[in-house]
Amino acid sequence: MEVCGSAHHWGRELRKLGHDVRLMPAAYVKPYVKRGKTDAADAEAIREPVRCSTMRFFEIKSEDQQLFWQSIAHGI
Secondary structure, eight states: OBOOTTHHHHHHHHHHTTOOOOBBOHHHHGGGOOSSSOHHHHHHHHHHHHTOTTOOOBOOOOHHHHHHHHHHHTTO
């Protein structure tokens, strides 16, 4: 799954359902996109780098981690 604002939330929810969730930066996926920006094109592009043994993935943040970093970003 590409990392975005809600990716950590959905990653936690999908893990609860037993899925193996891995987050990757959108910049790593972009070179694999062969056509316009659609969900189908993104899914196809994500499939390729996931199989690559050198791909680096992000850890899914807990809710507390997300709240902490959001408070830092917004100066709270």
